[in-house]
Amino acid sequence: MVPLPTMQWLDGCLRLLDQRQLPSEEIFIDCGDIDSLADAIKTLAVRGAPAIGIAAAFGAVIAALTSDQGEEFDDAFHSKIDILEGTRPTAVNLFHCLEIQRDIFRRNPGRENAVRALLESAKGMVRSDLEASRQMGCFGADLLKSGSTVLTHCNAGGLATAGLGTALAVIYEAWDRNLLVKVYADETRPLLQGARLTAWELSRAGIPVDVLPDSAAASLLRKGEVDAVIVGSDRIAANGDAANKIGTYPLALAASAHGVPFYVVAPLSTFDISTPCGSEIEIEQRGRDELAHLGGRKLLPAAAGVWNPAFDVTPATLITGIVCEKGVLFSPDTESVHSVLGRS
Numbered sequence: 001m002v003p004l005p006t007m008q009w010l011d012g013c014l015r016l017l018d019q020r021q022l023p024s025e026e027i028f029i030d031c032g033d034i035d036s037l038a039d040a041i042k043t044l045a046v047r048g049a050p051a052i053g054i055a056a057a058f059g060a061v062i063a064a065l066t067s068d069q070g071e072e073f074d075d076a077f078h079s080k081i082d083i084l085e086g087t088r089p090t091a092v093n094l095f096h097c098l099e100i101q102r103d104i105f106r107r108n109p110g111r112e113n114a115v116r117a118l119l120e121s122a123k124g125m126v127r128s129d130l131e132a133s134r135q136m137g138c139f140g141a142d143l144l145k146s147g148s149t150v151l152t153h154c155n156a157g158g159l160a161t162a163g164l165g166t167a168l169a170v171i172y173e174a175w176d177r178n179l180l181v182k183v184y185a186d187e188t189r190p191l192l193q194g195a196r197l198t199a200w201e202l203s204r205a206g207i208p209v210d211v212l213p214d215s216a217a218a219s220l221l222r223k224g225e226v227d228a229v230i231v232g233s234d235r236i237a238a239n240g241d242a243a244n245k246i247g248t249y250p251l252a253l254a255a256s257a258h259g260v261p262f263y264v265v266a267p268l269s270t271f272d273i274s275t276p277c278g279s280e281i282e283i284e285q286r287g288r289d290e291l292a293h294l295g296g297r298k299l300l301p302a303a304a305g306v307w308n309p310a311f312d313v314t315p316a317t318l319i320t321g322i323v324c325e326k327g328v329l330f331s332p333d334t335e336s337v338h339s340v341l342g343r344s
C-alpha cells in the first residue's frame, strides 16, 4: 500500500489534501501561516487524530518561520502554538505532538536552529506514524480469519494519519493477505467521513466497500454478517476507555449484544495516561450548521436547537482488544495500558 498524500512539507508551507472536498474533487491547499493551518484543522480540511497532531507539528515549524526574531521571538512562537492547541480539544495527538515541539523549541535557541530541529522532529513523526501503521496493520490482521467481513466507522485511514491509517491499515493488510471479503463503512453523520472518505480510500485501493446509514449498523450486526468491528480512536484514557467519532459507542453496544468482536486500533501517541477514565475526556461540541444544512439545503426549522458532540466514549469493558504498534491489549484495563506504555 502506497501512503496517501495526506500532507507534504514544501519549502516553508504545509500542503494538505483538502478532505472537505473529497470525493468530488482532489485538490490541495497550502498553509504557510498559523491562521490558515488552524482554520484547516478546525474545518476538517485535515482531520483524524494522528494527522491533526502531525500537521500541527509542521505548524510549529511555520510558527518559528513566521515569528519575528528578537526579544519577542519565544513569546510569538508560543502564542502561535496556543492557537494550534485551541483548534480541536479531543484528539490527544494534537497536544502530544505540540508538547514535543515546544520542548524542542526550548532546547534549540535561535530561529535557524529551532526551524531545523522542529522540521526534523515533524518529519520523524511522519516516519514513526507510517511505521506504527504497518505494525498495527500486521497485529490487527492476525486477528482476522479468512473470508472476513468487517465494519468500520468514520475514517481511520491514510487520510487520518501520515498516509496509511490505523483501522484501515488493518483492513489493507488483511486485504493483502486475502483474508477479507468486504468492508461495511458507516456513513458517519453529520460530516459523512465514512461515506466521503473511507469509501473513497477503499475504492481507490480496490477493496469492496458498502456504505450504510449509521442507524442500520445494529441490524447488520444482528444478521450475523460482520466478523469484526474495527475503529480508530482520538484518545484512549488510562483505563482503556476510548473516545472516537460520535456513533462508535452505540456500535460497540450493538457488537457486544450480538457477540461480534470490537477492536480499537490506535498508536501509542493516542494513549493519554494523564486522563484516568473516559468521562474525563473533553468532547468537542461542533456548530449548528453541520446539522442544520445538508448539500446546501436547509434541514431544521429556525427555532430548533442542536446537540452536536463530535465524539463519544466507548468503555473499555466493551472493547475486545486495542491494537497498537506493540501488539494487542485484550480486555484493556489500567494495568495493561500502563504496561504497554512502559514498554514504549
Ligand code: MRU
Binding pocket: 044, 047, 048, 049, 050, 091, 153, 154, 155, 156, 157, 160, 161, 165, 166, 167, 193, 231, 232, 233, 234, 244, 245, 246, 310
Ligand atoms: O472529526 P474527525 O474526522 O477528525 O474524527 C476522526 C475520528 O474520529 C477517527 O476515527 C479518529 O481520529 C482515528 S483516526 C486514525
